Amino acid sequence: MDQRPDGISVERRPRANPAILGAGAGLLWGAFCYSVLWEGTPFSVDRPFVESVLGTLLLLPARLVLWTVHAAELFAGRTFQLADSTWIFGVASCVAGLGLGLLTVLAVRGAAVLIRR
Numbered sequence: 001m002d003q004r005p006d007g008i009s010v011e012r013r014p015r016a017n018p019a020i021l022g023a024g025a026g027l028l029w030g031a032f033c034y035s036v037l038w039e040g041t042p043f044s045v046d047r048p049f050v051e052s053v054l055g056t057l058l059l060l061p062a063r064l065v066l067w068t069v070h071a072a073e074l075f076a077g078r079t080f081q082l083a084d085s086t087w088i089f090g091v092a093s094c095v096a097g098l099g100l101g102l103l104t105v106l107a108v109r110g111a112a113v114l115i116r117r
Helices: 018-039 047-051 053-058 060-076 087-116
Strands: none
Touching: 018 060, 018 087, 047 053, 053 060, 060 087
C-alpha cells in the first residue's frame, strides 16, 4: 500500500504474473494443436505440412506428444492402441504447451537478467 500526501492509503493495481500468462498461452497453444491435428478444426492440415519445419514449430506441443508416444512404442516393442482415446493426446498437448510457455518465460527472464548485468 502507498500513502498519498493527504493520508489516504491507495492500493496498487495488481500486475499480471508473466509465468501465469506464459502458462496460459502455452495451454491454449496445446489445445489449438490438438484441435488442428485430431479434430481437424478450425482448419485441416496435411501430413507434408505437419512434417515441415513451419508445421513442426506451429504444432510443437502436439508434435512433442507424438514423438514421445513413438519413443515409448519403440521402447515397449509394440504399438499402442490409442485410436479410440484421443482425449489423452489433448491433455498431453495442453501439458506440453503449458511447459513450453513456462520455459519461454523463464528463458526470456533469464536473458533479460543477463543483459542487464
